[in-house]
Amino acid sequence: MTETTHNTAAATTADAAERTDLLEALAKQRHFLRFTTRDLTDEQAGQRTTVSELCLGGLIKHVTSVERHWAEFIQHGPSAMPDFTAMTEKDWAERADEFRMLPGETLAGVLAAYEEVARETDELVTTLPDLNVTHPLPKAPWNEPGARMSARRVLMHIVAETAQHSGHADIIREALDGAKSMG
Numbered sequence: 303m304t305e306t307t308h309n310t311a312a313a314t315t316a317d318a319a320e321r322t323d324l325l326e327a328l329a330k331q332r333h334f335l336r337f338t339t340r341d342l343t344d345e346q347a348g349q350r351t352t353v354s355e356l357c358l359g360g361l362i363k364h365v366t367s368v369e370r371h372w373a374e375f376i377q378h379g380p381s382a383m384p385d386f387t388a389m390t391e392k393d394w395a396e397r398a399d400e401f402r403m404l405p406g407e408t409l410a411g412v413l414a415a416y417e418e419v420a421r422e423t424d425e426l427v428t429t430l431p432d433l434n435v436t437h438p439l440p441k442a443p444w445n446e447p448g449a450r451m452s453a454r455r456v457l458m459h460i461v462a463e464t465a466q467h468s469g470h471a472d473i474i475r476e477a478l479d480g481a482k483s484m485g
Contacts (some may be wrong), residue, residue, distance in 0.1 A: 321427055322458045331464035332420055335365060337483050338471035339409055347412070350401030351477035358474055359403035361410050361467050366416040367400050369460050373423045375437060376430065376453045383440035427457060 307341045331456040339347055339358050347359035374382035384393070403412070433454040451459075 313400070315410075317433070320355065320433065324454075325424055325427055326459070327461045328420075328423070328464065330417070331461055331468055332416075333420070335464055335468040335471055336407050336413060338468070338475040338481075339413065340481075342409060342478075344403070344408045346478060347409040348394075350479060351474050354470075355401050356470055356474060358400055358471055359407065359409055360401040361411075361471050361474070362412045362416050363403075363407075364400040365464055365467050366412070366419050368463050369423055372456050372460050373395070373426050374428060375420070375440070375451075376456050378439035380440040385440060386442035386444075388441070413439075430452045433457070434460070 339362065342358065342361070347362075348357050350357050371383055389397075403409075430453055434452050436450040436452045439449045439451055468483070475481050475483070
């Protein structure tokens with residue numbers, strides 16, 4: 303009995319440590335992404351500085367959407383995500399709006415929405431009964447048919463996605479006014 307209790311306690315401790323590690327890694331990447339927008343106007347946040355369609359406000363919007371959808375996937379499975387194989391040109395055009403600041407959008411509003419999604423994701427990570435829960439991936443040209451993903455892997459994907467776009471944001475910001483996140 304003592305051994306079982308000890309193993310359960312060790313598993314609980316390891317699980318808590320893993321969740322803490324995931325949340326700290328995600329918090330660090332979120333910080334660097336948000337940091338790229340420091341001291342900017344709404345106009346600057348919507349400005350393209352490269353041949354890409356990307357702007358800083360649009361990147362924040364996109365990462366917010368990605369994190370929200372993947373957190374919903376953890377909770378509800380593939381029904382929380384679009385069927386990318388059935389998307390129309392109109393659907394793709396609407397999705398492209400995630401990457402730009404639209405009329406009436408503000409940097410403060412975009413950052414507030416990101417903060418709310420971050421809070422919800424953090425709460426999910428701390429309260430989710432099991433990081434091993436898996437769901438089939440949604441239909442998409444980039445997903446292997448029948449593939450599944452655990453909550454743990456989804457969270458690692460959110461960290462990677464945030465880090466990738468943080469790097470994009472750093473390039474855009476440096477091209478905008480020379481400011482850098484690091485170095």
